[in-house]
Amino acid sequence: MSYDIIFSWLQATLxxxxxxxxxxxxxxxxxxxxxxxxxxxxxxxxxALCGIAASFYSQNILVAVLATIALGAIMGxxxxxxxVSRRTNQVVTGLMVNMLATGATNLLFAMMSxxxxxxxxxxxxxxxxxxxxxPVLGEIFFCQxxxxxxxxxxxxxxxxxxxxxxxxxxxxxxxxxxQAVATAGLSVIKIKYQAVIxxxxxxxxxxxxxxxGEVGYFxxxxxxxxxxFIVMAAVVVGxxxxxxxxxxxxxxxxxxxxxxxxxxxxxxIPYQFLQMLPYLITVVALTGMVKSSHVPKxxxxxxxxxxx
Amino acid sequence: xxxxxxxxxxTDITKRFPGVLANDRISLDCKKGEVLGLLGENGAGxxxxxxVLYGMHQPDSGKILINEKExxxxxxxxxxxxxxxxxxxxFKLVETLTVLENIVLGIPSNKVFLDLEPxxxxxxxxxxxxxxxxxxxAEVWKLPVGQQQWVEILKALYRNAQVLVLDEPTAVLTPSxxxxxxxxxxxxxSEGRSIIFISHKLREVVEITDRVTIIRDGKLVxxxxxxxxxxxxxxxxxxxxxxxxxxxxxxALQQKKPxxxxxxxxxxxxxxxxxxxxxxxxxxxxxxxxxxGVDGNGQKELAECISGLxxxxxxxxxxxxxxxxxxxxxxxxxxxxxxxRQKTGLVMDFSVAENLIIKEYDKEPYAEKRLLxxxxxxxxxxxxxxxxxxxTPTDTVKVSTLSGGNQQKVIIARELDSEPxxxxxxxxxxxxxxxxxxxxxxxLMKERERGAAVLFVSAELQEILAxxxxxxxxxxxxxxxxxxxxxxxxxxxxxxxxxQALEEKT
Numbered sequence: 001m002s003y004d005i006i007f008s009w010l011q012a013t014l015x016x017x018x019x020x021x022x023x024x025x026x027x028x029x030x031x032x033x034x035x036x037x038x039x040x041x042x043x044x045x046x047x048a049l050c051g052i053a054a055s056f057y058s059q060n061i062l063v064a065v066l067a068t069i070a071l072g073a074i075m076g077x078x079x080x081x082x083x084v085s086r087r088t089n090q091v092v093t094g095l096m097v098n099m100l101a102t103g104a105t106n107l108l109f110a111m112m113s114x115x116x117x118x119x120x121x122x123x124x125x126x127x128x129x130x131x132x133x134x135p136v137l138g139e140i141f142f143c144q145x146x147x148x149x150x151x152x153x154x155x156x157x158x159x160x161x162x163x164x165x166x167x168x169x170x171x172x173x174x175x176x177x178x179q180a181v182a183t184a185g186l187s188v189i190k191i192k193y194q195a196v197i198x199x200x201x202x203x204x205x206x207x208x209x210x211x212x213g214e215v216g217y218f219x220x221x222x223x224x225x226x227x228x229f230i231v232m233a234a235v236v237v238g239x240x241x242x243x244x245x246x247x248x249x250x251x252x253x254x255x256x257x258x259x260x261x262x263x264x265x266x267x268x269i270p271y272q273f274l275q276m277l278p279y280l281i282t283v284v285a286l287t288g289m290v291k292s293s294h295v296p297k298x299x300x301x302x303x304x305x306x307x308x
Numbered sequence: 309x310x311x312x313x314x315x316x317x318x319t320d321i322t323k324r325f326p327g328v329l330a331n332d333r334i335s336l337d338c339k340k341g342e343v344l345g346l347l348g349e350n351g352a353g354x355x356x357x358x359x360v361l362y363g364m365h366q367p368d369s370g371k372i373l374i375n376e377k378e379x380x381x382x383x384x385x386x387x388x389x390x391x392x393x394x395x396x397x398x399f400k401l402v403e404t405l406t407v408l409e410n411i412v413l414g415i416p417s418n419k420v421f422l423d424l425e426p427x428x429x430x431x432x433x434x435x436x437x438x439x440x441x442x443x444x445x446a447e448v449w450k451l452p453v454g455q456q457q458w459v460e461i462l463k464a465l466y467r468n469a470q471v472l473v474l475d476e477p478t479a480v481l482t483p484s485x486x487x488x489x490x491x492x493x494x495x496x497x498s499e500g501r502s503i504i505f506i507s508h509k510l511r512e513v514v515e516i517t518d519r520v521t522i523i524r525d526g527k528l529v530x531x532x533x534x535x536x537x538x539x540x541x542x543x544x545x546x547x548x549x550x551x552x553x554x555x556x557x558x559x560a561l562q563q564k565k566p567x568x569x570x571x572x573x574x575x576x577x578x579x580x581x582x583x584x585x586x587x588x589x590x591x592x593x594x595x596x597x598x599x600x601g602v603d604g605n606g607q608k609e610l611a612e613c614i615s616g617l618x619x620x621x622x623x624x625x626x627x628x629x630x631x632x633x634x635x636x637x638x639x640x641x642x643x644x645x646x647x648x649r650q651k652t653g654l655v656m657d658f659s660v661a662e663n664l665i666i667k668e669y670d671k672e673p674y675a676e677k678r679l680l681x682x683x684x685x686x687x688x689x690x691x692x693x694x695x696x697x698x699x700t701p702t703d704t705v706k707v708s709t710l711s712g713g714n715q716q717k718v719i720i721a722r723e724l725d726s727e728p729x730x731x732x733x734x735x736x737x738x739x740x741x742x743x744x745x746x747x748x749x750x751x752l753m754k755e756r757e758r759g760a761a762v763l764f765v766s767a768e769l770q771e772i773l774a775x776x777x778x779x780x781x782x783x784x785x786x787x788x789x790x791x792x793x794x795x796x797x798x799x800x801x802x803x804x805x806x807x808q809a810l811e812e813k814t
Binding site: 164166167169172173176177180181183184185297 | 419
């Protein structure tokens with residue numbers, strides 16, 4: 001009996017971590033390029049609703065994913081335009097995106113009342129029934145939807161892209177010394193746009209996985225529950241490294257899964273406190289680890305092409 | 309077809325910024341295999357001219373010819389394509405990346421993945437060829453600043469630069485590294501490459517260049533063959549009036565009254581490594597003690613300990629028999645001109661007037677009943693601007709808009725106007741042009757006459773020799789030797805800087 005709880009907790013850990021991993025991968029590239037995309041919380045929220053709506057109307061999960069990618073790219077482009085070209089304050093821009101997203105999703109969701117009562121198609125489980133029935137392993141791993149698997153492979157791909165490709169080198173260089181990149185004959189603005197759009201796409205996909213990964217419905221107001229902000233913290237804790245950030249995301253996912261289970265067990269602790277647990281862990285991790293990590297030198301600062 | 313004679317010709321380049329005419333019809337040319345010196349004070353327009361050449365600015369008018377063909381340089385990548393390489397005064401290296409990664413950054417290729425092996429081989433060849441050795445896999449921030457310079461040069465050579473612009477390359481080099489650079493420059497010119505050597509150190513310009521182009525206030529003063537140039541002549545052309553930073557005659561010290569007394573001081577640097585070892589030093593009233601040495605041998609910690617920014621691990625430091633821990637905040641005791649005027653000396657975003665009272669903003673007459681007295685602050689600022697000749701439009705402009713020399717004057721006014729009994733001047737002339745350097749020397753000599761004890765830290769041997777009554781040479785946190793200012797010579801001090809103790813004089 002008690003083992004079952006642990007298994008289901010591990011299973012939920014993987015499931016809850018998946019959206020965080022996706023969002024984190026994009027945010028790492030954006031922040032490495034020097035732009036803190038604080039709007040990922042809002043973009044995630046929009047992605048969550050977009051996934052549900054597209055899946056509902058098209059009855060096709062692939063269409064839902066493509067629509068989400070398009071929406072994420074557009075929102076990323078908007079953030080890039082504001083923070084890179086217009087050099088707006090990145091914190092204020094992020095807050096604005098998040099507030100707009102909260103309002104817009106609430107409004108649109110209210111207008112799409114028919115989706116409320118219906119569960120839509122979710123990401124499929126790719127492993128056969130027989131494998132899912134394998135004790136322990138089946139329960140924890142093989143009954144995960146494909147989105148979870150992709151999310152767990154993605155940090156490794158991100159690490160390769162960041163450290164082994166030319167584009168990854170450009171992104172790393174831009175965040176640390178944009179003038180050096182400009183004098184090397186590259187376009188700083190272009191690289192920053194690419195990185196921020198990348199963060200928009202992955203944030204939207206993360207939101208989509210949040211809704212279509214398992215539950216198949218959208219909850220108005222607080223669907224994402226600050227997960228975008230948690231990812232931002234995880235990126236800092238992980239020192240802007242894909243794999244270390246992934247570990248931070250998984251720890252948060254585990255804490256989130258644990259608190260849900262503790263709530264279900266009818267503990268004496270009021271559930272509000274249990275809900276705080278993952279966030280508390282994040283804060284503690286941040287205070288402990290932030291010192292040792294290397295911050296991109298122009299993190300959060302506007303790049304003025306005329307300053308040399 | 310005949311081989312073109314000129315690698316680069318810039319004709320009548322004019323570049324206007326809002327409110328300033330940075331380059332006013334400047335022309336220069338550089339033959340193949342020639343070292344052209346570009347000489348001018350800070351703000352004369354050297355950097356703007358070179359940024360035009362490198363495609364970072366577009367000229368308002370004028371022509372640029374490469375290999376005697378007119379070109380339009382619209383971006384740095386275009387400049388690189390045309391064979392122009394530039395080593396900026398402030399390095400354009402990504403410090404967290406390795407040397408190899410910095411070299412490969414921006415090199416066009418069709419590959420998605422980085423292929424560092426061929427680049428590593430080519431880089432090592434270049435290192436050999438020009439005797440500029442660096443470890444390709446070292447992260448740049450771990451390299452000493454001289455080697456970072458090599459990386460910049462190698463980066464340009466890797467891109468096969470035919471015209472290489474070196475902007476103040478020797479400002480960060482030790483004497484032996486400067487020699488190494490000279491050898492590399494000779495090698496480059498023997499291959500037919502051209503060098504534009506920007507500097508305001510006259511000695512080097514005279515040593516290394518073939519011709520010198522001098523600009524002042526955005527205008528061309530003239531171009532002369534180096535064989536016809538003397539340091540005095542160049543200085544005159546650059547500043548527009550005769551200047552000199554030679555040693556001046558001075559009255560002998562009347563009596564020896566110790567002001568700064570350091571006894572057995574030990575201190576650590578930021579990394580926790582011992583920076584001062586059992587350090588003993590006495591500076592008397594009315595004398596200038598020059599502190600020579602290669603940077604990073606304890607000069608910074610010495611100044612920080614005396615100014616109270618750093619606590620020594622052991623030992624005592626006193627000024628006029630009072631422990632410095634009790635007097636640090638008292639402007640009557642210590643005037644401190646810090647090493648980095650922009651980071652520690654000034655609040656760059658504050659106005660000139662605000663920076664002038666930053667030490668005493670909470671005391672009368674600047675503050676009354678916890679409110680700032682703006683009228684008094686303004687009057688004080690205007691007094692100081694007049695007295696110290698600070699060139700600024702008003703006292704309310706941000707200090708960051710002033711030139712380096714005038715920023716330094718703001719610090720000098722703030723630190724020395726209270727007539728402290730001890731002055732600590734750390735690299736007070738670093739990055740300043742000749743006119744401003746001479747101005748700082750005037751100030752320090754006047755402080756000496758006034759009877760202040762002056763500790764003068766500098767990496768410029770020529771200046772140490774010009775100013776000091778006594779010279780101490782630091783090596784690895786210890787005083788390697790002490791020489792009398794009147795009889796000192798550069799060779800002896802150079803030996804001491806490298807850690808070779810003086811032979812006992814018999």
